[in-house]
Amino acid sequence: MNDRYSRQVLFPGIGKEGQAKISKKHVLIIGAGALGSGSSEILTRAGVGKLTIIDRDYVEASNLQRQQLYTEEDVLEKLPKAAAAEKRLGAINSAVEIRAIIGDATPELLEELVAGVDLMLDATDNFETRMMMNDISQKYNIPWIYGACVGSFGMSFSIIPGKTPCLNCLLRTIPLQGMTCDTGGIISPAVQMVIAHQTAEAMKMLVEDWDAVRTSFVSFDLWRNQYTSLKMSKAKFAGCLSCGEERTYPYLDHENMTKTTVLCGRDTVQIRPSNKGEISLDNLAGQLSALGYTVKGNPYLLSVEIGAERMVIFQDGRALIHGTKDLTHAKSLYQRILG
């Protein structure tokens, strides 16, 4: 497949030299939902050297409308998104080294994963993880590209440590916290538009064309036909705790990490155990079946029916409890099943 990248090499912004650079770079994508599916596919097709992708969820029918890597078979198998993405991306371009991680993006895990990473892409659905990425970016001097979408609205911003303001600086002028839940639904073109902005910026950074990187905060509404580009050159805040002189990286503080979270826009609570360690899903399935529970699973997870709720348990002991937003109730179910 010698002419595999010929059209990209013909593009003056990339050329042979740019392609050689792309093939040596390592990108970390946090999230393998709608944004992560699209950006990982584009970068895999573009021939990035190494791609690490992390996700905590598994494929469900409601994902298929916009999460382009997944199929009906993945839904039937309840495959974790990271595992399904790894399989699909590997089939698209076998020359790319793909590492998929099924798990939650904790500060501890991110600090381990960023070794040797040239660039991070935001494909998360929650504010906490984005702020964590922002601190990691500043601490390890790795650029990252913010992206978010809801409904027909989307936005993106490129963050280069030491050069641009960081996401924490931006919070002083733009209320980004409300932009994280997809309770109002979402259309796929809005996702694709954010992916296009993020991956174009990614390519500029991978070929080290730093002057081409967009310095404004871009947002759009594809249904209302609105496009805005906000200058951010004055947004850098000297007292910022993430990128200022007296920085403390507040979002990497392990104590600040919530262990029980209601997932965005869904009747689902996630519980992460405080003690790390793998559990044997086979043994657990046996015990639960003996107790009369209906249990289904695959090598990565177990799904257990508990009355009106359903609990999905991963190897690391993390669980998603579907059918509730009540944290106390979810914790009592977790206790009942995992002791």
Ligand SMILES: [Zn+2]
């Ligand atoms: Zn800052």
